[in-house]
Amino acid sequence: MQARRIKREDLPLVRDAGWADPSRSPFVDGDNAWVPVRQGEEFDADIPERSRYAGRGYYMAGDVAVVHGDRPSAVEVEEIIAFRRPRGIVWIEALEDVTRTPKTELLWGTAGEVRHKENGYLFIMDPQEVMFSMGNRNEKMRIARLIRSGSGHERVADMFAGIGYFTIPMAGAGAEVHAMEINPVAFRYLERNVAVNRLADRVTTGLGDSRTLLSGTYNRIVMGHFDAVTMLPEALAHAEAGSVLHIHSIGQVEGQIRSAAEGAGFSSTIRVHKVKKYRPHAWHVVQDVTLS
The missing domain is CATH 3.40.50.150 (Vaccinia Virus protein VP39)
Structure with a gap:
């Protein structure tokens, strides 16, 4: 995948750029984002294609991966890290009492407050403190x-x-x-x-x-x-x-x-x-x- 490197925060600014390939998704790595380019456009690196993920189910709350159900194995955690490179991985074991407070464990990295975008809206939360589905x-x-x-x-x-x-x-x-x-x-x-x-x-x-x-x-x-x-x-x-x-x-x-x-x-x-x-x-x- 031929891609240009930009700051992660600038991703929304290049969504409609003429050089960006809209048929392929950017790859985020820390503070950087690698945006696929159209054929013939200048690029900064040729990144190997990632294989399709077929591991344990999870979702991203901001930059933190969240896993429900049975406790993930060490191999499953490593697969998520290698594929998504999250800031941290949180396991939610259960939601407790009427307040739906999550019982959680931080399996890797760091967690805390995240800024999660969904359907054009921004949600600020801590996935270890509040429920999010x-x-x-x-x-x-x-x-x-x-x-x-x-x-x-x-x-x-x-x-x-x-x-x-x-x-x-x-x-x-x-x-x-x-x-x-x-x-x-x-x-x-x-x-x-x-x-x-x-x-x-x-x-x-x-x-x-x-x-x-x-x-x-x-x-x-x-x-x-x-x-x-x-x-x-x-x-x-x-x-x-x-x-x-x-x-x-x-x-x-x-x-x-x-x-x-x-x-x-x-x-x-x-x-x-x-x-x-x-x-x-x-x-x-x-x-x-x-x-x-």
């Missing part, structure tokens, strides 16, 4: 598209906002978002991410149990917690005919949703969307519930 990326954008394609202004409740995974793209799509988070560490990052994405005029934040923080009536309620169905009575008390609820769960819980909606005086239309495989024979799903 890369697998929800398409779902976040799907909800933003629903808001953007709507006919008018929406008031939205994000009951389990975390660091702003759904809040930021929803506010970016034009919604007025009431973002609630019970974990004080995640809440601090939520406030920072709202500010850094310049969305403070569209987001109101609240620290605490969302069931007691809900106020008024919402056009849309996002319930991004696997126990969300147990909190439906509180959410339904702040909905009206025409409101849409997005209820996350492991496996479908349509029967429980219909029962709760009927108990609150609503009928419901439910559409189920698969987000990702959670474990063998079990899916993370979202139920889109329209009340009438």
Whole structure:
């Protein structure tokens, strides 16, 4: 691969440069980035092509590699280092209690706070202190598209906002978002991410149990917690005919949703969307519930 060396921070500036080959991805090495060039263009080095990665699954939170599931072996860690050259590798063993605080181990390098870009937004976080799910990326954008394609202004409740995974793209799509988070560490990052994405005029934040923080009536309620169905009575008390609820769960819980909606005086239309495989024979799903 014939490539030019530039500063990593200058990558966005050369994305549309005439000499850059858009069909190939840049290679980042520390503070430098190697950008593939078109045929016949000047280059600084001829870098051997990297073989396709077929090792342990991981995702990048900023410049830190994050691994879920069983503890990675030393060989798996070395494979990630050789392929991606991250600043550090963090293993997340589990998410603990209602605050969804990660139980982690730093397997290699250094970690700490990262700046992670996703779908045009910036998220500041520490993957050892707060939850972040890369697998929800398409779902976040799907909800933003629903808001953007709507006919008018929406008031939205994000009951389990975390660091702003759904809040930021929803506010970016034009919604007025009431973002609630019970974990004080995640809440601090939520406030920072709202500010850094310049969305403070569209987001109101609240620290605490969302069931007691809900106020008024919402056009849309996002319930991004696997126990969300147990909190439906509180959410339904702040909905009206025409409101849409997005209820996350492991496996479908349509029967429980219909029962709760009927108990609150609503009928419901439910559409189920698969987000990702959670474990063998079990899916993370979202139920889109329209009340009438």
